[in-house]
Amino acid sequence: MNATSFTALGIDQSLVDGLSEYGITEPTPVQAEAVPAILKGADVLARSQTGTGKTLAYLLPILQSIDVELKSAQKLVIAPTQELAMQIVRESEKYGQIRGIQVLGLIGGAALKRQVEKLKQHPQLIVGTPGRLRELIEVRKLKMHHINAIVVDEVDQVFQLGGAGDVDRILRSALRDRQLVFLSATVSPETAGLVKREMENPLEIGIDPDQSTAKGLEHIYFAGEERDKVENLRRVIRHFNPKKVMVFVNQTETIGEVQAKLNFMGLPAEALYADADKMVRSRVLAGFRSGKFKVMVASDVAARGLDIEGLEMVINYDPALDSEHYVHRAGRTGRMGRSGLVISLVTNRQIFIMNKFAKELGISLEERKLYGGKVLEPREVPSSQGQAARRKPEDKDTTAKANISSGAADQGSVKRRPDKEESRKAPGPAKKQIEPFRGGKPSERQSRSERERKNKGAPKWLKDKKNP
Missing domain, CATH: 3.40.50.300 (P-loop containing nucleotide triphosphate hydrolases)
Known part of the structure; x- marks a missing residue:
């Protein structure tokens, strides 16, 4: 026996x-x-x-x-x-x-x-x-x-x-x-x-008190900007392409927003609310179990203790509140000895939370990056990634500013041509408020405050010449 x-x-x-x-x-x-x-x-x-x-x-x-x-x-x-x-x-x-x-x-x-x-x-x-x-x-x-x-x-x-x-x-x-x-x-x-x-x-x-999560689980995280989090969520789901994935958020108010954006991006998603009535919650869970949609977005309370057959992946859209909540989230996948993947999306300022969980739970929780259709370690990503793309707008802007400065220095010999849109909008009398500078001294009868008032709308090169 x-x-x-x-x-x-x-x-x-x-x-x-x-x-x-x-x-x-x-x-x-x-x-x-x-x-x-x-x-x-x-x-x-x-x-x-x-x-x-x-x-x-x-x-x-x-x-x-x-x-x-x-x-x-x-x-x-x-x-x-x-x-x-x-x-x-x-x-x-x-x-x-x-x-x-x-x-x-x-x-x-x-x-x-x-x-x-x-x-x-x-x-x-x-x-x-x-x-x-x-x-x-x-x-x-x-x-x-x-x-x-x-x-x-x-x-x-x-x-x-x-x-x-x-x-x-x-x-x-x-x-x-x-x-x-x-x-x-x-x-x-x-x-x-x-x-x-x-x-x-x-x-x-x-049972194995030093190992708080199942041994068949893999734990990784992706770091990025807060404003890019939904896009990063989409990329992660598209890359790994699980049949079912549960996405955890910390705030109930965020659930509907994430669900709506995923649906807009072409990823079928439903939301599980803790305060929804029994019939609604049962309908959502039944649809998720049967594969009617790929993504279920929920809070810790809503998904507490759920056992979803075939759930291959859990994504922490927001980092878990503490290591205990991380354990319960991770426990939705990799059940009964099966393998599973737990992914966290964090900002650079939240990386310390991942290090803390790894230490407290005795697990390997390391950073990964999506690059060239592959999941790589940060050291494997070319250091020049994205730098050229980010530099181009700045170079154009810098060049434009340099041209303006250069042009401003030469304006003494170049007559300013008024913009057509500006000419259409400005009323007739307003054109007389700023007179072109012809040289010589201003009228003795004109006060200093009057001159300053008239100078307000003048080009910088004209102000510089009138106020040496």
Whole structure:
């Protein structure tokens, strides 16, 4: 028997066969460590890179431990966002139907009345977002007296999105001897505090703690001017030509602007907004998954925890806010041992951020440049690149200025010819305000202020002669 097989970990053959149908034959490292511990009923804190199979690491053992004869909610999974919750629902239904387990998703933004009606069908596995779960618990529609295991997926993000109070309320409403499983790519001080307060002798699982992102990822960045960022984004997408690419921005206000410009440039793009209603978000995600458009532009909140099959590339249009956000963005690609590319677009002043992430995350994050249809290291790009093109306008301008200066010096012997447009616009009397200088002294009756007033519109060479 293979020591790394799912059967060796204690998973039932029916579930193992179901995994095989989807091409999953060997457990990942986090699954190999977490599955036996969760099957034994231990409290677990699992820290592993995004995209390493954490969902199945807890889903398989809790599905196996559900009593199919008991028609009541027995397991609860809490997810920070609607999209992640629905992904977990889909995975749960995929493998739960093998054992005849009913699964129900309870997420914010959906019709509350309809969810209450579905609870009457006595689902055995509940997956939901913190706010909606708490709401249904407080109105006593979601019964917690048979819930014996609670999983909090992406627990750090639950805290960041303001769900800490909801999670505390949910935990207090459950059985005292319930099993707790927390999973995250990173463990913040808040998460560590919750573990200490709520778990009893937890088993901590850390997979390759010095490597925060998946090993199959390549990390590079392109530096340029801020005003050229959209054009650089277009060039990068055109060059690498991925089937699907997710573009991250920091400000919600920027999402629509980037989307519109990409569409104008001929790159089909859609935007994913965190505050959009459930139907709109579902439509955008379904279109992206099916390949109806190439680019999805989103913020960190909107794309938190998303698992998009076949996503080959992630582009940080704006640098991630910190190394933790970088990890979560990078985790959208290169999942389950696959390869992926993470690209950041920065200005020269932001290069230090890339160096900081590389040091904090222990990854290779180096600069690249697009030149001659190739991606090169900066030292491989000819030093004269772009200099001639930039110099030409300056040379023309300098030459023009030199000609003007030279002409101004010789104006004493050349009569100025008034511009035709100027002649048409200027009224008749105005022509008499500036008299050509014929030599000799000004009239004694003319005051100095009067002379200065008349000199205002005169050519420089005329002013110089009148005011030696």
